[in-house]
Amino acid sequence: MTLIETVQPTLDKVYKRLAKEGLRDLTLLEYDRYLNASLWGKIKKWVFERDQRTCKICTANGKRIEMDVHHRSYDLEVLEGKNEKMLVTLCRRCHNLVEKYPDGRKRYDLDEKDFEYLRLIDVHSIMLKEGIPLRLESKVTKQYQQISLLHDPREALLFRTLDSCLEEYQRFPISSYFVGIFLTLLINSYTYRN
Ligand SMILES: [Zn+2]
Structure with a gap:
């Protein structure tokens, strides 16, 4: 209708x-x-x-x-x-x-x-x-939420200035990506050990 x-x-x-x-x-x-x-x-x-x-x-x-x-x-x-x-x-x-x-x-x-x-x-x-991660899902497990916060510390910025986040990623695209992966691995190993 x-x-x-x-x-x-x-x-x-x-x-x-x-x-x-x-x-x-x-x-x-x-x-x-x-x-x-x-x-x-x-x-x-x-x-x-x-x-x-x-x-x-x-x-x-x-x-x-x-x-x-x-x-x-x-x-x-x-x-x-x-x-x-x-x-x-x-x-x-x-x-x-x-x-x-x-x-x-x-x-x-x-x-x-x-x-x-x-x-x-x-x-x-x-x-x-550009493959910039957007972590806006609400259905997150505790572990996933931790990852997303650490993976993308600019998430808070995202809601204020989407483009400032974009600018930052464009300036340091590779480093941001590796920092994200590194932190994800770190948290995973931490979570599984405990
Ligand atoms: Zn929205």
């Missing part, structure tokens, strides 16, 4: 309610109220299913990762569920990268946010091509 087919009955109900309040359309509804309404819940569920709960930027997925649906536009047709192209699944971390500057201030300019969204997709695809 298309998004609008799925949400049309709910949308009709919302419009009946809005009419009683004298509101012409959804763009006049306070955004918090919109997000709390069942219409948004249904839209979100539909987008998650379409994207298989996979982040469009970093491709993280899994039940234990917090996922959001990001609005690339707040046009009426998007709010009503009539334009699913402008709604995408992002993990909470990537969503924050799009919504906020590295210093934590919120980005308000929609074009700027969308530029950042597309840029991060590019950065991630370059990282994949």
Whole structure:
């Protein structure tokens, strides 16, 4: 079922309610109220299913990762569920990268946010091509988590500045790779001995 087919009955109900309040359309509804309404819940569920709960930027997925649906536009047709192209699944971390500057201030300019969204997709695809490991899985065993933290100490940076991580790897690609392997072996031998 298309998004609008799925949400049309709910949308009709919302419009009946809005009419009683004298509101012409959804763009006049306070955004918090919109997000709390069942219409948004249904839209979100539909987008998650379409994207298989996979982040469009970093491709993280899994039940234990917090996922959001990001609005690339707040046009009426998007709010009503009539334009699913402008709604995408992002993990909470990537969503924050799009919504906020590295210093934590919120980005308000929609074009700027969308530029950042597309840029991060590019950065991630370059990282994949270069073989730079991305450790975003939530289903990690204790051992694996240890490895990933030591293997890639810049992981924390990743969520702040994906490109600074990329730059660093491009500068020292070989050393980073060997340090990773060395630490993995070290941890493996340590884990098996204990
Ligand atoms: Zn992500």
